[in-house]
Amino acid sequence: MLGKLRTTFAASAVSLDLMDTIERRIDFYFDFSSPYSYIASEWIEALAARHARTVRWHAILLGATFQAAELRTPVSHPIKRDYTMLDFERSARFEGVPLTMPEPFPIATQNAARVFWWLHAQDPERATAWAHHALRAYFTRGVNLSDSTALKALAAEFGLVPQEAEAVWVDPLWKARLKQANDAAIACGTFGAPYFMIDGEPFWGNDRRAQMERWLETGPF
């Protein structure tokens, strides 16, 4: 009897631990070509840490989510384009994040994202470090992540073997892994980036930071 109780208790404890881990997580969906994602990538870890949360990073392709939601990138719309280009840089200055809009913009980011998921399978923290490295390279130094040569050089700078990185982004396995990530993001409501999930609640946009902060402080409001 005692044995059975102990087993039940142990099972509950494991289950509670798991619940805690899930509840204390912030899911962060980003695209390597999204300026607002880049800005958010610079504050999300500190925000999470202040509330004893961890961040689970998800590299995705905005194009896939736009297609699912029948959207186009904001910079493809007349009139809205001019405002958006201005707002990218102003929002970065507002958050104290260095950003110089790169040329070309936007770019295809599937290769950088596949390297992310390859690293993630080995060590999520190393994948996060790669995300920071590549986002900063594109948005502060204009390193074109869609250019194979530039991306290989960046991978080398990060400490990877460039040929190995290239082998990853042409590998059907990592293509499939990225597609899976896109599908999972769309399934949980992602239609743009950055997109966040906290306790099952979605938050879209760098500009939802204050609402996320309140949610983390006080719970649902």
Add this chain to the structure above:
Amino acid sequence: MLGKLRTTFAASAVSLDLMDTIERRIDFYFDFSSPYSYIASEWIEALAARHARTVRWHAILLGATFQAAELRTPVSHPIKRDYTMLDFERSARFEGVPLTMPEPFPIATQNAARVFWWLHAQDPERATAWAHHALRAYFTRGVNLSDSTALKALAAEFGLVPQEAEAVWVDPLWKARLKQANDAAIACGTFGAPYFMIDGEPFWGNDRRAQMERWLETGPF
């Protein structure tokens, strides 16, 4: 000579006064069917007053700006619709503004907007009072502003003669005035609402409040 100087000085003074008036203004573009516009309408006057500014209200039709920018309402997009419906109410709670999403939504608002411009020609403050009255009616009591009978009743409640209000919204003069307002809004970069202009700087969205506050406090950043 003294006379000429005095004239020049007087002209400069007038010109400076005019400059001051323009510079101390916040232009606020809104649509009567826009929840984010409604939320912003509840804080814009206090924000302006804290910085010794006045607010110039512009009733416009979002549909006209969407057409110019090749956009559709966010609630017409799959996936994005669900998030947006949730975010309307959460953003209102975040700002402490009472909001219950009305049915039907969105609605045609040209009649309410034409009454706005008719009142504006007589007394801009009365037009602002009408804007508050109609926005609150739709977003807290579900009064359908696109329904002639409901709008006439609302006009009566506001102190207008209902038949006079109806005569306004079918009058080509006020149709043309609203069209002029839409065209002017698009010409200065409006593609959504709420949209604000401060010192020639555009701000789009209820969620740009913090950036507007910084701009008003410190100037360009």
